[in-house]
Amino acid sequence: MKVYTEAQVKAHYHMTDAIEDIEHLFKNMDAVSQTTRVVIPTGEGAKSMLYMPCVHLGKQQGIIKITSITPENPQHHRPTTQANIIITDLQTGKHIASLDGSYLTRLRTGALSGIASKYMSRTDSQTLGMIGTGGMAYEQLLGNIAVRPIKKVLLYNRTVDKATAFQARVSEQHPDVDFEVVTDVSELVKRSDIINCQTQSLTPVFNADDIQKGTHINGIGSYRPEMKEMDNRLFPHASQIVFDDLEGVKEEAGEFIEADEKGLFSFDQHDDDLKSLSLNGQITRHDDSITVFKCVGAAHFDLAVALGAWDKLNSIEND
């Protein structure tokens, strides 16, 4: 078994690869087989192990993503979430590679927002507003930059210092984009063409009344029923709401579960997912439409990027 670190994967597999590989997999979903993820609690609160297996019957390759959630880790300067992906060659039955899965998880999540922005946001979207500048933020930025002519990025974080630190880092990497830290989230919301939320907030991080016509919003934060990142009073005003994975959203996305209960939104009348969006291409939208994408993740997205990264790493080694 070959082992690839985060740095190795990062050096050879990028956002445009991830977007391409996920959209390519959407065309071959009949070849994908997966089970619901397995969770074993390992301590207090959210401390747990998550197991997400998925196989590609066509390619005859399978993966499992093994994720540890260690809530006390930030106190020890370690990441809360640590993922590892094992790839098995189903033709020979050999377990061929271990890939650090943390970067790949962030990358595929950024790619999902990128694909949503690509098909849902106004094509002339130039201002991106980012709410939350934590561990997932950078790849969310990359996802949007890959698909829209973003010139301005507004950054908001509950702890302002973290937004400033993020600004310093990304300004250097993206000199052609203007980054601005804002301390008033209303201002960010009103000025943005695309709003991207990546927080673990239990209460809405923006006020629905502030959302301007023509805005597209990506929400990737709420992944547990108690998390309610997006103000769900917005949902009745949205012309289109798309999920990466309906079953996952029903179980995990707090603001949608609450909205369904309150009658602000109905899962029963909902069948738009990112896959059909990608297969059908750009939606018909009016310039003043409000659109929403909600992402919780699923094993087949990990499959797409893990097999894509493995292909790249393996071909480089065989050069």
Add this chain to the structure above:
Amino acid sequence: MKVYTEAQVKAHYHMTDAIEDIEHLFKNMDAVSQTTRVVIPTGEGAKSMLYMPCVHLGKQQGIIKITSITPENPQHHRPTTQANIIITDLQTGKHIASLDGSYLTRLRTGALSGIASKYMSRTDSQTLGMIGTGGMAYEQLLGNIAVRPIKKVLLYNRTVDKATAFQARVSEQHPDVDFEVVTDVSELVKRSDIINCQTQSLTPVFNADDIQKGTHINGIGSYRPEMKEMDNRLFPHASQIVFDDLEGVKEEAGEFIEADEKGLFSFDQHDDDLKSLSLNGQITRHDDSITVFKCVGAAHFDLAVALGAWDKLNSIEND
């Protein structure tokens, strides 16, 4: 992540370690948490991926065993079953090691038969009869040798050549034991104090009428409902029947599922497992009792040996 090959694990972790570690875990089963195993079919017939996660909350270490089943592999001189075990440190959340799991699976299965023989067979058992000399056989031999003063081993295999090849290999490794290939399974059954079956047979590999009083039988072969290795007409004559894992046997062990249906045996009246046997010590048996152990495997046995092997490998490296 550190990667350990089969040869490395084999060099530092042995049968006596496995028996000790499994019996030690029996005393700490309250600290173990596991889910039912996850199976994803990946092709024709039995071709599939198996995932068995298990965590030790006390030690704060978790494992998942990832197994590929590739039925067409023997044609290509590759093993049907290939396992890999990933160990996660739950304290830090780090994925710390990848261990080849094929040897560890064979070893823990041999250790389970060893533990059963240790507590159930006559203490003066000297003759071991082995039915099936395939991939699992060697560690089954080791398990019995570790606990009883075995002087004679009778070997039976459907293809005699394979029994002869096995004899040649083990004779060299165990010069103090006399190995004899027999072509008549009845003869083997009648002459053995302990009978150990490791086949994938769909029909009984011995005739219940041949079983002598005072015999102990280990059956490790039937792991699917269609497999019926042991002649279940024997079960009404057994003074004690013990399982490694009742729930697993109910779902997988063909001869017991059939016996329960036919009224030869009842799962409802059964509560003997290897754990209570190990905790209570040697059973009271008459010299003429017939006893049976049936093993299908479970994730906590893999946990015991994987963590034990990791401890050894890690301590050697830190020397």
